[in-house]
Amino acid sequence: MQSKAVLKEQVSSSLIRRSVFSDEPSIFTNIYDESVNVALWQRNLTSEVKADVNKFINTASHLERSAFIRAQHIEDDIRDELRTTILGDAFISNTCQLIDMFCTLFDLEQVGFRIRLLDLPMCPRFHIDRVPCRLVTTFSGQGTQWLDNNNIDRSKLGHGNQGLDDCESGLYPPNAHIESMTAGDVALLKGSAWIGNENTAVVHRSPPYRSGEKRLxxxxDIL
Structure with missing residues (x-):
């Protein structure tokens, strides 16, 4: 099936960066294109995965796990990490598939894995990741947001905002479009540790808080 890719060019004064969208996971290979710093697979979760997630969301109050997952023992390691949760086989299988894809894409022997149940934004301010590349997916709730590279004033990141909100600091113009992932989407976000991307890492944040919402x-991460 031919991929339905949509390319959005992001232009800065000296470098071009694109966000690449598709309903096929093969879009991830585009992350090796120097001009691409976001590769997003717009996928739909199966009813079985949704059922696993909804059951967990409706009963759990906390989850925060971090681990190194071995490429040759993905299912064993994931089941070990999630053994005390009620996340079922459909969710575990789906997670293992994503980890296998990530390890294969970057030829990794192990990967940094993190899963969290959030009822407040984890990173509410726009920021960059100082990693080569990070896979991000939200199984429930709003997804990660990011800015086009065009018209960003990166000097306003971090302490450069001088205590002002991002919408007031001059980081981005008032009419700037903020891109958003939806539940189920899977994105590769290129960070500042990717060679050649030191000054164009994806500027992103957790979505604004919605009362009563839980995000999984x-x-x-590439280690």
Whole structure:
């Protein structure tokens, strides 16, 4: 099936960066293109995965796990990490598939795995990741948001905001469009430790808080 990719060019004064969207996971290979710093697979979760997630969301009050997952023992390691939760086989199988794809794409022997149940934004301010690349997916709730590279004033990140909100600091213009992932989407976000991307890492944040919302967020990192 031919991928339905949509490319959005992000232009800065000296470098071009694109966000790449598709309903096929093969879009992830585009992350090796120097001009791409976001590769997003717009997927739909199966009813079985949704059922696992909803059952967990409705009964659990806390989850925060971090681990190194071995590429040759993905299912064993994930089951060990999630053994005390009620997350079922459909969710575990789906998670293992994502980890296997990530390890294969980057030829990794192990991967940094993190899963959290959030009822407040984890990173509410726009920021960059000082990693080569991070996979991000939200199984429930709002997804990660990011800014186009065009018209960003990166000097306003961190302490450069001088205590002002991001919308007031000059980080981005008032009419800037903020991109958003939805539940089920899987994105590769290129960080500042990717060679050649030191000054164009994806500027992103957790979505704004919604009262009563729980988010189940999973990330994978290149070690």
């Amino acid at each position: 967020l999973m990330t994978l």
